[in-house]
Amino acid sequence: MKVSSRFIKLLLVLGSPLALISWNASAQNWPTSTVTVVVPWPPGGPSDIAARPISKNLTEALGQPFVIDNRAGGGGNIGSAAVAKAAPNGNTLLITSSAPIVINPSLYKNMPFDPLKDLAPITNLLRVPLVLVAHPSVPANNLNELVAYIKKQKESFAYASAGSGTPQHLTGELFKSTLKLDITHIPYKGSAPAISDLLGGHVPIMFDSMIAIMPHIRSGKVKVIAVSSDRRSPLIPNVATFAESGYPSLVSYAWYGFFAPARTPKDIIGKLNAETLKAMKQPEFQKVLADTGSEFVGTSPEAFAEFIKGESAKWSKVVKESGATVD
Known part of the structure; x- marks a missing residue:
């Protein structure tokens, strides 16, 4: 029909x-x-x-x-x-x-x-804000001192991250391009191995999330250089933001x-x-x-x-x- x-x-x-x-x-x-x-x-x-x-x-x-x-x-x-x-x-x-x-x-x-x-x-x-931290051997206590130190290095300077494509990696690249630095990215398979190499002095600096790096900040095993939030974190109130150091475009969160x-x-x-x-x-x-x-x-x-x-x-x-x- x-x-x-x-x-x-x-x-x-x-x-x-x-x-x-x-x-x-x-x-x-x-x-x-x-x-x-x-x-x-x-x-x-x-x-x-x-x-x-x-x-x-x-x-x-x-x-x-x-x-x-x-x-x-x-x-x-x-x-x-x-x-x-x-x-x-x-x-x-x-x-x-x-x-x-x-x-x-x-x-x-x-x-x-x-x-x-x-x-x-x-x-x-x-x-979650990201934190830029350094091994204690790095002779810098704030962002301007770190930038000056990196620019004086004749050999390649590196930063570690929790892995390629992570917010930590891309914040590192934003840091690199914003401050016009010659630094090399070293990706790890997660925060834990990257932090381990930072603590061992195998890499000088790294970006990581607050939750992963806070135990090592509290223990004094790493230096805190700057925080990527738009205002200071209550967990580390004495640490300046990138914006406070003169880089307002460098705001990043995971x-x-x-x-x-x-x-x-x-x-x-x-x-x-x-x-x-x-x-x-x-x-x-x-x-x-x-x-x-x-x-x-x-x-x-x-x-x-x-x-x-x-x-x-x-x-x-x-x-x-x-x-x-x-x-």
Whole structure:
């Protein structure tokens, strides 16, 4: 039997609202099963540290298990791509550092996903200042003394980072280009081995996140040169910012955010945002903020999306001007 196009159009007009009502109803009931929170980094790092209290509080608030899945590799790309390609039903989420979201797209020739198109921002979780530290043998106690010392060196001067493509690496490149320094990047596979070589005097300086380097600052095993935040950190209030030393463009943070696959229903995103902001005000997460030197940065999905666009433009420019690569 031949069905007229007019009848098909009538079905579409009548059916669409019914489908929408059905979908909205399922969104209101979400979650109805275990939710996987992918962390594309090994256990124990800042993304993981942020994810655990958030997942715990969401489990309690929403009545279903929120389970951490540490899926490391590819500079955060492997786990992040898995979430980007997951069904947009709220059952697979992502908590990650900024690297695979705003840095890797400029560094990798073949990105397995498009962060701006394939992921839906929920909220920022942490914004951690980076610290420039030096081995005690380096004869400098502030930024101007360090710059003068580097410029006097006839042999190559180096800085270490937690790895190519990390915020630590790109902040080092921003430092290098802003101050017009001849320094070489030495990437490590994580903060721990880089810090080990710094403590051993094998590299003279490095950039690292507050949470990773603070124990060595407190013990006096490293010199603190400057902090990359826009104002002094309460954890090291006597340390000047780069801006205070005359370099206002050298502001940098390692930030960590919460995402869902693109096209996840807005009411699921809204529910996640509201419950996450509540979780961020609980004592367990407040301790994470204090330990990492982060301010409270919970925000709306829309504000977080605008922040990400700005960060993408910023780091794309740094990569282009510095010639930084992941090789």
